[in-house]
Amino acid sequence: MAILKGSSASMKGAGHTSTIKGSRRRGIALHLSLIIGLLLSVFPFYWAVIMSTHSSTEIFSYPPKLLPGSHFLENVRNLFDNVDFFGSMFNSLLVACSVTVLVLFFDSLAAFVFAKFQFPGRRVLFALMMVIFMVPAQLQAIPQFVIMAKLGWIGSMTALIVPAAANAFGIFWMRQYMKSAIHDELIDASKLDGAGFLRQYWHVALPVVRPGLAFLGIFTFMGQWNDYAWPLIALTNPDNVTLQVALSQLNGVHGTTDYGMVMTGALLALVPLLIVFAIGAKQIIADLGKGAIR
Amino acid sequence: MATAPVVDTPPAALAETPVTHPKKGILSYWRLYAAISPFYLLFLAFGLIPVGFSLYLSFHRWDGLGTMEFAGLSQYRYLLSDTQFWTSIGNTLIIWALATFPMIFLAMVTAVMLNSAVRFKNLYRFAYFLPNVTSIVAVAIIFGSVFSTNFGLANALLQAVGLDQVAWLNTPWGIKVAIAVLMTWQWTGYNAIIFLAGLQTIPGELYEAARMDGAGPVQTFFRITLPLMRPVLLFVLIISTVTGLQTFSEPQVLLQTTDNNSSFAGGPGHSGQTMVLYFFQQTFDNNDFGYGAAVAWGIFLVVIIFSIINWRLVQRRGED
16 A cells, blocks of 8 residues: 555645645546546446335336435335345355355465465466466356256256356465465474464464455455356246346346336345445455556 | 456566475375365366367257257358357447447546545545446346436436437447446446556656656656556456457346347347357357357457457557
8 A cells, every 4th residue: 555655645746836726726626527427436326226216107207306205115015026035135145155255265275385385287287277267258158057957056056156166366366465475484383383284274374364365255255246147047947046137037027117126126136245345345446456567 | 247357477486486395206295286176176177178068069059958960160150151140249349349448548537537636535446446346237227227218317318408319228329328338337447446556656756757847747648657557558458358348247137128039139130239148149048059159169269359459459559
């Protein structure tokens, strides 16, 4: 975060030849444009909130309603009557949480090995992993579907959880993190104390890389929560879907869509996600930028 | 979200050997192999075998149930003459261009503004990033209402300023613009954050020196900021090419109600059907797994070609 401060200070310094009045006016213009951008970013969320509080007839009226109405609870009731909202939310939570835990464990374990140990085939295995990183999803979609069908996993959460349980991005990310964060002396010291491989991993490595794990965990959870294409084809039974698929079905099935109800669903489906984002926003935003410029 | 940060490994990092146990049998490393094995086993089962299988499949005719029939190159030959596939390529490229260029421009402007803002920095960054973490299904539903023909907000705005209404999700260009607006909204903040990180690595002395030489803000931007930002610009362009050319969820959710036979049709006249939507339609609606596999390889090729073109364009501009 030190870099952030340095450059903002220098930008501040850049204006000091002009008069204080001029730079203040420029500051106001700057914040005005930033606020307009902010409003554009946030407006669709506001719009969803507004729509979720109106009945269909109110939504269909002109001019459009820009202030909250009083039909929120009615929309919620319609939503729960039309889809198994909590059932599909449970499915989403089950998938997102299981995948996150598995990814954190498998990726950090593999990353620890790649970051801190020497063994035959290490370079080749690492290079192979980076190539895997680049393979596009569609090439895998049909065969994965066929394999899952043969395994009898189609329609169950296993089809979503198992293939996502470890990934190249996470291993790569954690490896970079561990290389700089875990000092070799720490590992050597724990070895002198008689710590085996697993204890080195669990007691020495993991506590040091918690911020890296936090980023990977939040990132994985959000990705899984939002995933749509694969659940859409893998969960063939409409009674057993994740929240995103349930929502899209709600949007599609009824010809004359009850926007109030659909919007309420879209909004409620965002709540867990926004909570997770709010918790990890600082970490995510800082680390994302770091990744791009390194 | 294909938001994987790209991190270069310095060659030196690969060469260094932190904890070495020289001259040991390969079996003594079993713990290490066991620790990295889950990823490789999963990759074997759900990555390598699928990719190999999809190549095999693309030379066959198969409905997913019956017996496979060898078809040689005929799937690929058909792909080349398949007008709907070419339409989907055109749609994808148009939507990509309509979304990417405004997005990169807006993201750059936003990043420069954020970089010179001193107060409320974190608030802005939080709000600008919010669209990107939101589920695409919810976003598409919300934008579906904004672009709805009879009571949508976009048309209400047009009406308020005295313009004619547009049947956004029923006309070829309306569909593309609606999808592009949605994508721009979702990705501008994300890219602004990445640009911002790049801007912050530019040393302040360079700006000082430019100011001494009497350069204005516009000159400074084009002479200092832009050239130094080229690697980051390249990163953003490549990521948005790879993800943009694989656009699926946005048009799928926005347009799934418009055709009763296929939720992957992409609206009237397939004018919102992207390459990946077409892939889904052929594979899972028509149960044409063999042809679907050929389409997937076609998409892969298009993505590679355009990534290379983008790479070249940005690189060359730098050499001039």
